[in-house]
Amino acid sequence: MKIDPDSTVDLSAQIAKAIRDAIIAGDLIVDQRLPSEAELADHFDVSRPTVREALKRLAAQSLIRTQRGATGGAFVNRLRFEDAYAQQVTTSTLLLSMNAVSFDVACEARYALERACAPLSAERRTPDHLATMRAEIHRQGQPGLTDEAFCASDVTFHRALVDGAGNKVLSYQLAGAVEAMQPLMNMITFTARSREAIVALHTDIADAVEARDATKIDATLVKLEAYTRELAHSVVTARAQKAAEKEHKTA
Amino acid sequence: MKIDPDSTVDLSAQIAKAIRDAIIAGDLIVDQRLPSEAELADHFDVSRPTVREALKRLAAQSLIRTQRGATGGAFVNRLRFEDAYAQQVTTSTLLLSMNAVSFDVACEARYALERACAPLSAERRTPDHLATMRAEIHRQGQPGLTDEAFCASDVTFHRALVDGAGNKVLSYQLAGAVEAMQPLMNMITFTARSREAIVALHTDIADAVEARDATKIDATLVKLEAYTRELAHSVVTARAQKAAEKEHKTA
DNA sequence: GCCAGATTAAATGTCAGACATTAAAATGTA
DNA sequence: TACATTTTAATGTCTGACATTTAATCTGGC
Numbered sequence: 123m124k125i126d127p128d129s130t131v132d133l134s135a136q137i138a139k140a141i142r143d144a145i146i147a148g149d150l151i152v153d154q155r156l157p158s159e160a161e162l163a164d165h166f167d168v169s170r171p172t173v174r175e176a177l178k179r180l181a182a183q184s185l186i187r188t189q190r191g192a193t194g195g196a197f198v199n200r201l202r203f204e205d206a207y208a209q210q211v212t213t214s215t216l217l218l219s220m221n222a223v224s225f226d227v228a229c230e231a232r233y234a235l236e237r238a239c240a241p242l243s244a245e246r247r248t249p250d251h252l253a254t255m256r257a258e259i260h261r262q263g264q265p266g267l268t269d270e271a272f273c274a275s276d277v278t279f280h281r282a283l284v285d286g287a288g289n290k291v292l293s294y295q296l297a298g299a300v301e302a303m304q305p306l307m308n309m310i311t312f313t314a315r316s317r318e319a320i321v322a323l324h325t326d327i328a329d330a331v332e333a334r335d336a337t338k339i340d341a342t343l344v345k346l347e348a349y350t351r352e353l354a355h356s357v358v359t360a361r362a363q364k365a366a367e368k369e370h371k372t373a
Numbered sequence: 374m375k376i377d378p379d380s381t382v383d384l385s386a387q388i389a390k391a392i393r394d395a396i397i398a399g400d401l402i403v404d405q406r407l408p409s410e411a412e413l414a415d416h417f418d419v420s421r422p423t424v425r426e427a428l429k430r431l432a433a434q435s436l437i438r439t440q441r442g443a444t445g446g447a448f449v450n451r452l453r454f455e456d457a458y459a460q461q462v463t464t465s466t467l468l469l470s471m472n473a474v475s476f477d478v479a480c481e482a483r484y485a486l487e488r489a490c491a492p493l494s495a496e497r498r499t500p501d502h503l504a505t506m507r508a509e510i511h512r513q514g515q516p517g518l519t520d521e522a523f524c525a526s527d528v529t530f531h532r533a534l535v536d537g538a539g540n541k542v543l544s545y546q547l548a549g550a551v552e553a554m555q556p557l558m559n560m561i562t563f564t565a566r567s568r569e570a571i572v573a574l575h576t577d578i579a580d581a582v583e584a585r586d587a588t589k590i591d592a593t594l595v596k597l598e599a600y601t602r603e604l605a606h607s608v609v610t611a612r613a614q615k616a617a618e619k620e621h622k623t624a
Numbered sequence: 625g626c627c628a629g630a631t632t633a634a635a636t637g638t639c640a641g642a643c644a645t646t647a648a649a650a651t652g653t654a
Numbered sequence: 655t656a657c658a659t660t661t662t663a664a665t666g667t668c669t670g671a672c673a674t675t676t677a678a679t680c681t682g683g684c
Binding site: 133192 | 636637638639640645646647648649
């Protein structure tokens with residue numbers, strides 16, 4: 123592991139890269155202890171604060187964890203699925219919001235991916251997945267539910283569908299696609315009628331999952347996507363109209 | 374933005390979280406300049422190195438960028454698709470290797486997702502995507518290509534297929550699934566015969582994409598998945614046999 | 625008045641050394 | 655042996671300083 127002290131790049135960034143590369147290459151294995159900060163500072167010929175900045179960078183990516191005390195230090199962290207989920211969701215959410223990704227594009231991606239899980243989910247779903255889906259459908263029908271809670275329940279429902287595929291990698295990849303949509307969905311006002319329609323589609327999906335009918339799941343997801351996009355469009359149209367009216371008033 | 378100085382959690386982690394939350398909530402918008410390190414230190418009532426550690430954490434997630442000089446400072450970074458790709462690939466790769474994800478599980482996830490792109494790609498692919506696919510097929514047929522180069526070309530081919538869907542979000546989500554497989558694929562030895570078979574399937578896919586035949590693409594991807602898994606299994610079997618022989622010799 | 629070069633100022637990048645805190649291991653003692 | 659104490663080695667944090675970069679400002683000369 124070496125760095126170039128003459129480079130214009132931050133020393134801490136270079137050190138972080140060197141260690142990260144070592145982890146990726148397998149030179150440092152899970153749970154292995156890194157040298158102490160003082161030793162690393164010595165090795166790279168930099169000060170301790172610089173080493174610390176590098177370690178914090180790695181910690182931010184969940185690549186290492188630190189422990190205080192006599193036998194403490196920095197350890198290569200086993201990247202867990204849950205940690206990766208969280209990062210994935212954060213990154214995806216910011217990506218959508220910062221790049222002004224349209225509702226349609228995000229929605230299309232999400233349903234395309236979700237439909238990919240349908241056949242596997244039909245085959246492998248357990249009673250547990252089914253129970254979660256039914257419970258969320260019930261929650262979604264409750265009056266007095268806020269729009270945000272409705273959206274959150276929607277996410278839980280769809281995650282149960284995805285998890286039903288029984289493939290952790292798939293669940294991880296989908297986490298971003300499904301959850302990152304939430305801020306976009308939250309812009310929609312769900313009327314009683316639209317909630318009813320969505321609950322009906324969700325029920326169809328749950329029924330199809332129970333019957334292990336992959337074709338039916340797929341078809342219903344297509345309907346749900348179309349309906350969701352329709353809803354979003356009506357929101358946009360309504361907003362545009364209001365803006366036009368306001369414009370008219372002030373003029 | 375506030376932190377709890379009595380918490381057992383690192384101050385730098387708390388500060389990073391506070392700023393991250395502000396970015397996610399939209400309180401800090403893209404390209405906005407954060408207060409200087411000294412001002413942040415003052416605000417959170419900590420020292421400058423602690424603030425710096427927090428900022429490095431955010432920089433590691435591409436949430437901010439820093440600039441030196443008189444008008445420099447830390448700025449909220451527009452998370453670009455390319456940056457997100459890279460992070461996604463790194464995370465996915467480590468996730469698979471550190472959790473000993475089986476070839477079958479990863480492969481299943483990858484092809485399920487890729488098949489989700491097929492209908493869109495059939496509809497929207499441009500001549501460019503097609504040209505990339507053809508070029509990679511040609512490369513894959515060249516004798517003397519190393520296994521690694523073959524794998525790399527394979528990845529490029531499949532990315533062209535995915536990109537053909539013309540949905541950036543989809544491309545981003547797929548990046549991890551496709552590229553993270555590469556280390557696993559690299560364990561396979563591709564014989565001349567198996568390369569020939571793969572090239573034939575790739576050709577079928579390219580032809581189907583050109584003909585905008587979604588059904589055919591899907592069917593061929595299913596075949597390709599089956600063949601890939603078969604190849605991987607034969608490698609595992611061969612290894613097991615060798616190990617058994619060695620065991621026999623030493624015994 | 626205008627332009628080129630020198631100066632200044634404000635920010636990040638880096639260093640050195642110190643002290644605080646934590647937690648395990650070593651040690652001492654009943 | 656069991657328990658309390660001390661030691662020790664690590665991370666966490668602070669202070670203060672200097673180095674470096676870069677844009678803005680000032681200054682002379684034309």
